[in-house]
Amino acid sequence: MDISVVVPLYNEDESIPELYSWIERVMKANDFSFEVIFVNDGSTDHSWDVITELSAKSEHVKGIKFRRNYGKSPALYCGFKEAKGDVVITMDADLQDSPDEIPALYHMIVDEKYDLVSGYKQKRHDPLSKTIPTKLFNATARKVSGIKNLHDFNCGLKAYRRDVVKNIEVFGEMHRFIPYLAKNAGFDNIGEKVVHHQKRQYGKSKFMGWNRFVNGYLDLMTLWFLGTFGKKPMHVFGFLGTIVFIIGFFAAFFLGVEKMWALYNGIPMRLVTNSPYFYIALTMMMIGTQLFLAGFLGDLISRNSAGRNDYQIEETLRIKKQ
Numbered sequence: 001m002d003i004s005v006v007v008p009l010y011n012e013d014e015s016i017p018e019l020y021s022w023i024e025r026v027m028k029a030n031d032f033s034f035e036v037i038f039v040n041d042g043s044t045d046h047s048w049d050v051i052t053e054l055s056a057k058s059e060h061v062k063g064i065k066f067r068r069n070y071g072k073s074p075a076l077y078c079g080f081k082e083a084k085g086d087v088v089i090t091m092d093a094d095l096q097d098s099p100d101e102i103p104a105l106y107h108m109i110v111d112e113k114y115d116l117v118s119g120y121k122q123k124r125h126d127p128l129s130k131t132i133p134t135k136l137f138n139a140t141a142r143k144v145s146g147i148k149n150l151h152d153f154n155c156g157l158k159a160y161r162r163d164v165v166k167n168i169e170v171f172g173e174m175h176r177f178i179p180y181l182a183k184n185a186g187f188d189n190i191g192e193k194v195v196h197h198q199k200r201q202y203g204k205s206k207f208m209g210w211n212r213f214v215n216g217y218l219d220l221m222t223l224w225f226l227g228t229f230g231k232k233p234m235h236v237f238g239f240l241g242t243i244v245f246i247i248g249f250f251a252a253f254f255l256g257v258e259k260m261w262a263l264y265n266g267i268p269m270r271l272v273t274n275s276p277y278f279y280i281a282l283t284m285m286m287i288g289t290q291l292f293l294a295g296f297l298g299d300l301i302s303r304n305s306a307g308r309n310d311y312q313i314e315e316t317l318r319i320k321k322q
Contacts, residue, residue, distance in 0.1 A: 002032040003106060004085030004162075008039045008075030009093035013046040016093060020054055020061065023099045027060075030103050037062045038093070039079045042069030048315070055317040063317035073175040080165035082319055086110070088165045092156040098196045105159035108191060115164050115187035118150055118179055119157035121197035137220075144224050145180040150192050153179060157195050163187070173219050237295025245288025251281035 005023055009016065020036060027034045038051045040063065048065050055061040064078050076090060087109045091097035101119065108117045134154065141153045154176045168181045179190050255272050262269040272278050 004083035006079035012093040039075040067314040097157040119155040119195035234295040241291030248284025
């Protein structure tokens with residue numbers, strides 16, 4: 001199969017028929033073999049009824065229905081898991097991403113040998129409350145990730161080699177950083193394509209700019225730490241703990257030596273326990289020990305959470321149960 005299109009959605013029943021019709025038209029015009037996987041993220045409207053109807057009419061339509069709303073990252077994770085195409089393309093269901101971009105994205109992966117191509121909405125049709133935080137966030141993401149050529153990390157329109165989506169783990173709200181996840185997994189041939197951004201035709205955006213801005217920074221710091229120290233937490237916690245403990249130990253040792261020297265020379269001196277430096281040194285030794293233990297426990301756990309990507313799927317369409 002040439003292409004799998006993964007479409008995560010939440011309350012987009014009005015736009016789904018038009019989106020699929022557009023995708024189908026593009027695929028047939030370019031003679032692509034394809035599938036479209038709609039992942040219904042706990043919608044409360046008629047989105048699933050629309051997907052069910054489309055699946056009954058077309059063998060290309062597959063569906064996954066979450067029992068409740070989990071978020072975009074879980075939806076992408078489950079869509080990636082089921083994707084069969086050589087190239088996997090993601091897009092939002094709100095019709096702001098144009099399916100006409102699919103052929104060019106496909107050829108960039110197949111012919112130009114990119115691992116991942118991210119869309120860049122150079123001209124956006126969004127309010128300032130969304131565009132300003134996005135620009136600030138993307139500037140920081142470029143700096144932290146080292147992927148200098150991407151202007152829009154969070155663009156929903158992306159294309160991947162199948163190996164990429166099968167070897168990265170998208171969890172929590174890490175969909176914003178899929179290029180960074182891919183780079184950490186060894187897929188560093190990452191490109192960008194300027195894509196057309198359309199005005200939303202139905203409903204309203206499900207994301208608030210400033211809230212996404214703050215959460216994005218927190219997730220970026222988490223990903224940076226996990227990417228740098230996730231497999232070796234002892235290297236950071238153990239190192240910091242050792243340094244803090246040694247400083248505290250030598251501070252306490254110095255106070256003891258000073259007291260012994262004073263006693264030996266008959267010089268009156270207050271009790272060591274009356275000195276604030278004693279308690280500072282003692283506190284540093286305790287903190288150092290705790291940091292060291294945190295690193296040790298982190299090494300034992302080492303990000304092995306068996307149920308992290310277990311999501312309650314209520315129903316599927318044309319998806320083989322495993």
